[in-house]
Amino acid sequence: MSHESRRRGRPAANAVDGRERIVAAARNQFAAKGFRATTLRSIASEAGVDVALIAHHFGSKLGLFAASLQLPEKAHTLLLSSLAGPPRTQGKRLTAAYLSLWEDPQTGPQIQAITRAAVADPEASSALQSTLSGLVAQADVHQLLEGRRTGFFLAMSHLLGIAIMRYVVQLPDIAGADLDELAARIAPAVQRHLDASDKQTSAS
Amino acid sequence: MSHESRRRGRPAANAVDGRERIVAAARNQFAAKGFRATTLRSIASEAGVDVALIAHHFGSKLGLFAASLQLPEKAHTLLLSSLAGPPRTQGKRLTAAYLSLWEDPQTGPQIQAITRAAVADPEASSALQSTLSGLVAQADVHQLLEGRRTGFFLAMSHLLGIAIMRYVVQLPDIAGADLDELAARIAPAVQRHLDASDKQTSAS
Numbered sequence: 001m002s003h004e005s006r007r008r009g010r011p012a013a014n015a016v017d018g019r020e021r022i023v024a025a026a027r028n029q030f031a032a033k034g035f036r037a038t039t040l041r042s043i044a045s046e047a048g049v050d051v052a053l054i055a056h057h058f059g060s061k062l063g064l065f066a067a068s069l070q071l072p073e074k075a076h077t078l079l080l081s082s083l084a085g086p087p088r089t090q091g092k093r094l095t096a097a098y099l100s101l102w103e104d105p106q107t108g109p110q111i112q113a114i115t116r117a118a119v120a121d122p123e124a125s126s127a128l129q130s131t132l133s134g135l136v137a138q139a140d141v142h143q144l145l146e147g148r149r150t151g152f153f154l155a156m157s158h159l160l161g162i163a164i165m166r167y168v169v170q171l172p173d174i175a176g177a178d179l180d181e182l183a184a185r186i187a188p189a190v191q192r193h194l195d196a197s198d199k200q201t202s203a204s
Numbered sequence: 205m206s207h208e209s210r211r212r213g214r215p216a217a218n219a220v221d222g223r224e225r226i227v228a229a230a231r232n233q234f235a236a237k238g239f240r241a242t243t244l245r246s247i248a249s250e251a252g253v254d255v256a257l258i259a260h261h262f263g264s265k266l267g268l269f270a271a272s273l274q275l276p277e278k279a280h281t282l283l284l285s286s287l288a289g290p291p292r293t294q295g296k297r298l299t300a301a302y303l304s305l306w307e308d309p310q311t312g313p314q315i316q317a318i319t320r321a322a323v324a325d326p327e328a329s330s331a332l333q334s335t336l337s338g339l340v341a342q343a344d345v346h347q348l349l350e351g352r353r354t355g356f357f358l359a360m361s362h363l364l365g366i367a368i369m370r371y372v373v374q375l376p377d378i379a380g381a382d383l384d385e386l387a388a389r390i391a392p393a394v395q396r397h398l399d400a401s402d403k404q405t406s407a408s
């Protein structure tokens with residue numbers, strides 16, 4: 001299969017296509033088999049490209065996993081714009097935006113699969129760590145969170161825990177809850193975390 | 205190896221021992237290889253017992269995984285006693301008790317390994333789901349949570365998310381935080397969830 005695909009079309013025209021096909025195949029396979037059991041060879045085969053092309057674009061399996069962690073542009077924009085706007089209601093908007101990514105039939109399965117893989121394998125966990133750290137290092141995100149990095153990550157931790165209970169573990173009490181009601185119960189806690197400045201010492 | 209172990213000692217005296225060795229080996233292997241790649245045969249081999257003994261005690265791989273999810277008696281008692289006492293400070297006590305399980309050199313690696321395996325594999329996730337549902341069905345826990353099941357699971361979701369970010373993903377902002385300060389920032393959110401009655405409709 002890889003030989004055929006190398007033969008067809010002009011390489012230049014296929015470069016972007018190939019990259020996207022590789023990432024899509026990687027998401028599929030990391031989701032189905034986990035990080036460790038997935039091989040570059042099997043991803044190359046599904047994407048219809050040569051293994052060398054993966055090495056060229058992503059360097060290594062870990063590099064490819066990191067690329068597969070990137071949210072689609074649409075999702076990234078959604079999260080970012082939820083942080084923009086009145087600070088008092090940031091928690092409500094971030095909660096709604098985050099949960100909508102998990103509910104979405106396109107981004108939901110992807111974010112779930114990648115979360116499963118990232119939590120399961122220590123090497124994959126460290127790729128998620130870099131991705132999250134990189135996210136708040138971006139100028140636009142950094143500016144929106146002005147001195148509230150820890151609070152942002154506490155808020156994201158809360159949302160991650162809810163998503164795991166609702167979509168991964170599917171605990172009836174959380175999975176069966178009405179989405180709006182669930183969001184309304186979580187948003188104040190998320191808001192509280194977002195309100196706290198990094199320099200603020202703990203208060204009970 | 206399994207043949208030797210079947211020969212030595214009196215079967216009756218070894219029954220409890222054998223069960224414990226099986227669960228210990230199961231925790232090791234689910235942790236190291238994940239749920240799917242672990243076989244009853246390899247667990248039997250590590251525990252020095254016959255595969256039939258695992259079937260006898262646990263029925264199946266899923267049954268054995270469920271058994272390996274059970275916290276040691278000590279840990280269970282710790283969580284339970286954190287819920288007893290003044291309701292106003294339940295959140296603070298539950299947060300401290302839960303984080304101490306992850307910090308503990310004995311229970312920490314175990315709870316981490318099992319969390320990784322349970323999140324990674326859908327079948328293992330459903331075992332975790334049953335275990336958590338079973339936990340609040342116990343008479344003593346049920347009584348302590350009187351009509352606040354959803355709030356308890358929202359609180360546990362928050363704590364789970366924090367634990368994943370701190371101990372599994374090891375995000376510097378959360379992993380590097382002082383434990384007491386971290387607990388003090390989370391406890392009010394946990395308390396708020398525990399305070400909300402199941403019948404309470406959402407309030408923002």
